[in-house]
Amino acid sequence: MKTVDARGLSCPQPVLMTKDALASKENAYEVLVDNSTAKENVTRFATNNGYKVSVAEKDGDFVLSITK
Amino acid sequence: MTKNSNKSNLFSSATGIIIAGAVVGLISTLLVKMGNPGNMGFCIACFLRDIAGTTKLHTAAVVQYFRPEIIGLVIGSMVMAVTSKEFSPKGGSAPFTRFVVAAFVMIGALVFLGCPLRMVLRIGGGDLNAVIALLGFAAGILVGIFFLNKGFTLKRTYTVNKAEGFAFPVVITGLFVLSLIVPALFAVSEKGPGSMQAPILIALAAGLIVGVLAQKTRLCMVAGIRDLVLFKDWKLLLGFIAIIVAALVGNLVLGQFKLGFSGQPIAHSVHLWSFLGMLVVGFGSVLLGGCPLRQLIMAGEGNADSAVTVVGYIVGAAFAHNFGLAGAAASADAIGGPSVYGKGAVIIGIIVLLIVAAVNSKKAKN
Numbered sequence: 001m002k003t004v005d006a007r008g009l010s011c012p013q014p015v016l017m018t019k020d021a022l023a024s025k026e027n028a029y030e031v032l033v034d035n036s037t038a039k040e041n042v043t044r045f046a047t048n049n050g051y052k053v054s055v056a057e058k059d060g061d062f063v064l065s066i067t068k
Numbered sequence: 069m070t071k072n073s074n075k076s077n078l079f080s081s082a083t084g085i086i087i088a089g090a091v092v093g094l095i096s097t098l099l100v101k102m103g104n105p106g107n108m109g110f111c112i113a114c115f116l117r118d119i120a121g122t123t124k125l126h127t128a129a130v131v132q133y134f135r136p137e138i139i140g141l142v143i144g145s146m147v148m149a150v151t152s153k154e155f156s157p158k159g160g161s162a163p164f165t166r167f168v169v170a171a172f173v174m175i176g177a178l179v180f181l182g183c184p185l186r187m188v189l190r191i192g193g194g195d196l197n198a199v200i201a202l203l204g205f206a207a208g209i210l211v212g213i214f215f216l217n218k219g220f221t222l223k224r225t226y227t228v229n230k231a232e233g234f235a236f237p238v239v240i241t242g243l244f245v246l247s248l249i250v251p252a253l254f255a256v257s258e259k260g261p262g263s264m265q266a267p268i269l270i271a272l273a274a275g276l277i278v279g280v281l282a283q284k285t286r287l288c289m290v291a292g293i294r295d296l297v298l299f300k301d302w303k304l305l306l307g308f309i310a311i312i313v314a315a316l317v318g319n320l321v322l323g324q325f326k327l328g329f330s331g332q333p334i335a336h337s338v339h340l341w342s343f344l345g346m347l348v349v350g351f352g353s354v355l356l357g358g359c360p361l362r363q364l365i366m367a368g369e370g371n372a373d374s375a376v377t378v379v380g381y382i383v384g385a386a387f388a389h390n391f392g393l394a395g396a397a398a399s400a401d402a403i404g405g406p407s408v409y410g411k412g413a414v415i416i417g418i419i420v421l422l423i424v425a426a427v428n429s430k431k432a433k434n
Contacts, residue, residue, distance in 0.1 A: 007224065008158075008161070008223075008224025008225045008226060009221070009224050009225075010161075010225070010357050011291070011357065012216065012291075012294060012295065012298055012299075012357075013216075013221060015298075015299060016216060016217075016298070019299070034156075035154075035156060036154050037286050040080050040286075041295075044301065044303070045299055045301065048299075048300075048301065060227075
């Protein structure tokens with residue numbers, strides 16, 4: 001599983017990093033973000049590209065599990 | 069670890085942003101009806117410029133007024149962010165670079181005579197000069213995207229103390245209250261755009277409503293075009309389009325619509341410099357991560373970098389008028405547009421933004 005740490009970054013960077021990561025065609029990814037806007041945008045991007053996303057909160061950050 | 073349900077609410081949906089855009093467009097036309105300058109229901113650049121004037125950071129007598137809309141926007145965003153637990157005090161992402169970029173964004177906007185939001189409102193009022201500006205704005209966004217794809221980043225922010233997050237809303241509101249209690253300290257225009265004012269409580273309420281909606285929906289003029297190009301994501305652009313359509317309808321109903329290039333309120337038809345001025349705004353705003361409206365909203369959410377950005381806009385506006393860089397509105401006996409110094413500032417702005425973009429771009433190996 002590939003992890004993308006986009007904490008502290010604001011959009012579009014978390015989405016760009018997710019986009020780059022998804023290009024590696026793995027089955028599962030974990031994206032860390034720390035703001036709601038990034039959470040929504042990464043979720044929307046992954047969903048629009050045919051992935052499933054589930055969100056969990058951990059120590060004030062969001063952990064997005066992205067699977068095919 | 070707590071599981072969150074992943075349901076999308078109205079505000080984060082396409083419908084939500086269309087409603088928000090429509091409300092912004094309609095409120096803007098109403099503010100003009102109630103006294104604001106033409107096609108200037110909202111203009112973040114113009115309003116911050118007016119605030120720079122009223123606090124005597126510049127002395128252009130026609131653009132001095134403490135615009136209550138700005139206070140409403142910041143407070144509306146702050147209240148919404150606090151109640152929805154999205155208030156997050158943070159900062160430390162290249163603050164001085166942001167300050168400089170913001171100052172040039174403001175100068176570019178004032179050469180054209182409007183921030184991206186007023187550009188959209190001008191289009192909705194039939195001002196075709198703003199369509200030329202939109203082309204420049206889009207071109208600037210494309211240049212910014214080029215650098216985003218090259219790995220441009222101003223690096224991450226860090227969590228800061230709550231007090232830092234509330235500092236900007238408190239300071240700007242404090243100054244506003246001071247302007248009401250001790251008006252003698254402040255300059256207020258007796259003629260010109262600064263003297264054209266919607267009633268204070270209405271302006272404040274309008275700002276609050278738009279602040280709440282913009283915070284919830286992340287409405288942003290730059291991100292609309294940016295995300296469409298980068299991610300084929302239409303969502304934010306729908307808000308942009310909704311503002312144009314609603315402003316068009318509102319202006320037609322209120323008799324404020326006028327199609328053409330000439331005779332437009334607070335505008336000029338010096339197209340090359342409208343194009344280049346808004347190119348600076350589009351490019352700079354991509355580097356900053358959002359348009360001036362969005363920066364104000366994020367400053368209300370506790371983002372200290374956005375607060376520094378807003379102060380950069382205000383200082384840029386002061387320079388724009390102290391150095392005579394801002395575009396002049398066309399009149400019966402002058403075509404208006406920027407002075408030679410204004411043109412020079414736009415060119416310098418483009419060079420500065422290219423340098424900032426280049427030195428902060430490095431594709432990370434992963």
